[in-house]
Amino acid sequence: MQKVKIPQKVDPRYTAAKRLDYVGIIPKEKLERLQGIVEEIVEDAEVRLTFGVDLQGITAIEGSVGTAVKCVCQRCGELFDLKLNSEIRYTPDLKKVEELGLEDLYDYVEVDEFGEVDLYQILEDELILSLPSSPRHEDADCPEGGKEWVAGEFIEPEKANPFAVLSKLKSK
Numbered sequence: 001m002q003k004v005k006i007p008q009k010v011d012p013r014y015t016a017a018k019r020l021d022y023v024g025i026i027p028k029e030k031l032e033r034l035q036g037i038v039e040e041i042v043e044d045a046e047v048r049l050t051f052g053v054d055l056q057g058i059t060a061i062e063g064s065v066g067t068a069v070k071c072v073c074q075r076c077g078e079l080f081d082l083k084l085n086s087e088i089r090y091t092p093d094l095k096k097v098e099e100l101g102l103e104d105l106y107d108y109v110e111v112d113e114f115g116e117v118d119l120y121q122i123l124e125d126e127l128i129l130s131l132p133s134s135p136r137h138e139d140a141d142c143p144e145g146g147k148e149w150v151a152g153e154f155i156e157p158e159k160a161n162p163f164a165v166l167s168k169l170k171s172k
């Protein structure tokens, strides 16, 4: 079955008033920032979005985004498959959310001068945020899995976390 691309930009208030849902994909070629981080994006991103207005009148964009990528295992240096998935709940109604104290329930999304949000951008952000900070095989799948993992042990000195260096400096 041919999968449809979701629109890149939508007006969330209009779309919510119409109670539209989107099920479709973001072509993997469009995920350039994610492509710059992982070794390979294996699948187009699968997207499910529901637009609606809740009982308090808050416009909500809810749903999920997921894809499959290949990363270099930080323990053994070989490629492995990783599934990414993220559940999302966004709103452009920051004021209302703050008045009602619902900041924990919603992430804020800014609309542009046309009242639109860039779905590709926020969903790609979600995929990037769902990446593990130190991607590696499950222990059982990793040739080096029997060895004890010590964070940072296999990281080149120049790639080491700059904050770790800072905290060392501070403790002196």
Ligand SMILES: [Zn+2]
Pocket (backbone or CB within 6 Å): 073, 074, 075, 076, 077, 078, 136, 137, 141, 142, 143, 144
């Ligand atoms: Zn490994």
